[in-house]
Amino acid sequence: MALLEVKNLTVEFGSENNPFRAVDSVSYSVDRGEVLGIVGESGSGKSVSSLALMGLIDYPGRVTADSLTFDGQDLLRMPARQRRKITGKDIAMIFQDPMSALNPCYTVEAQIMEALKVHEGGNKRQRRERTLDLLNQVGIPDPKSRMTAYPHQLSGGMSQRIVIAMAIACNPRLLVADEPTTALDVTIQAQIIDLLLKLQADSDMALILITHDLALVSEAADRIQVMYAGQLFESGPADGLFAAPRHPYTQALLEALPERSEGHDRLRTIPGVVPGAHDRPDGCLLAPRCRYATDKCVAQQPLVEDYYGRDVRCFYPLDDNGQPTGRTA
């Protein structure tokens, strides 16, 4: 059985009659020790779906799902108190901007020890020792003196290490990293990713890695999920997904990489933007931006279907040569 099983997760905002679906019937599963990479443009619902997983979507947002089971327990149908025992202990999350993720009023030590206190108990001395271990583990130089530092005294990279230490404090079985390096310096980015992957490998923890960085997921992830406007567009094993994309959107994303534009005058782009609350097309959400779109795409929404071992939401999935199949005319 998979560690995390998500079936038709939907997150809606706005009024009941005219809701905006930030996440639209997304299904996926994560196995023990697996790395799942989620990619997609800004506004594609990556962060919102992980917040829903953590139970951090507030009113007026509405979260529904056929099932949202973690280790056999249905997260959506348990009392809040019980769910909080899982959140932060078995499922932990790392956020985008480390500089704003730490409370400016408390020391590093206090913020890490707090998570330990809630879930593990023990006395203050034990918690302090564990905190020191954690800081060592995440590669903080001179951890003893950093224990009593306040967040404003730390650099971005250092803060992200603290945030990671905080997240892994209770040995979670699933770690959700929501663009953990977006706010960091390029040189620090690689270090943080290496750290996350090392922690993941050492502890057999499952990792959901949300990112814009296609190169990173293709290297690090076991499976990849491509999202667009709240919908799952393509997902499958990382091996070969980028070598032979089946969805036109995945293909377009890859073509937009600067390294693939050699020999062209300009970088290639996907024209337009992700549809927002008021300009959602009736048919396929990508139709206005897709170079292969037909009248059918404009009129009708495709469903997710299995195509050579991948889940693809498209009427005309691509073949090995990157050409749409099944198109007449």
Added chain:
Amino acid sequence: MLGFFFRRLGDIIPTFFGVTLLVFFLIRLIPGDPILMMAGERGVDAARYAQLKAQYGFDQPLIMQYFHYLLGVFQGDLGKSFVTKKPVLEEFLTLFPATVELGVVAILFALVVGLPLGVIAAVRRGGIFDYTTMTVSLAGYSMPIFWWATMLIMFFSVFLGWTPVSGRLSVLYFIEPTTGFMLIDTLLSDQKGAFLDAVEHLILPAIALGTIPMAVIARMTRSSMLEVLREEYIRVARAKGLSPAKVVIVHALRNALIPVVTVIGLQVSVLVAGAILTETIFSWPGIGKWIVEAVSRRDYPTIQGGILLIAMMIMMVNLMVDLTYSVINPRIRHTR
């Protein structure tokens, strides 16, 4: 930290001179001659008038009078009241505890009621509690103290008869002032029921005086909390699996308190202004009532000394507020 303290202390010096200058010249702009005021309806003949004028130094140029005054202030001499002939400082010190007692209880009332109201309104934003609290606090904020105090007296003292109408203590009790704070003095004395009587006397004036600060604190706490609750670290705290109460009180409230503390500091001057009205209405023997009487009698030394002392007190409170920031906010503590 110590450097910060002394730098702030240094800021007080120009303000001090400004206050002496303003008070000294402004009261002399008010029509009315203090000597004629003292003489009353009988009047005074020209020779005696000239003699008194020389005695009080009014025959000298204003500038000279000001320097004489300033010289006295530097020697700790605020002059003697024209009316009572007692040193201003001495009178101030006997009356001051009454005002402090009233002010402290009023601000405690404002905090104890205002803070939780603001926090709950922010957490339940958009709900009935939020709207009710904010409407009521807007009403509280807009209410003139003299009207509100009168209404309180009419309802609680006259109609329901729950509390005494005015004063600090019933005539039944006689308390020798040791600290000047009635609540403490009555506790120290062995007269039964005196403490409770003092409390009963204090409730209404404290509520009347504390209503505006309470409304301001509630509104400020709410808006500051709303801002903080949107911060990423609140989300992180929730992601740790902390209970909602812990997230709000431990993580949000402390950050939200910084602007609230500023407002509390500013409310001290509002309290002094309010105390003048409240003390007059409730016959509370404090400095507010004292200064009002001094103004109507053109008692220059009392007005000058009283206002200077109040100004110094407000500056001290603001200094304390600044020091409180650094306790709440580590970012200020570590800046040099």
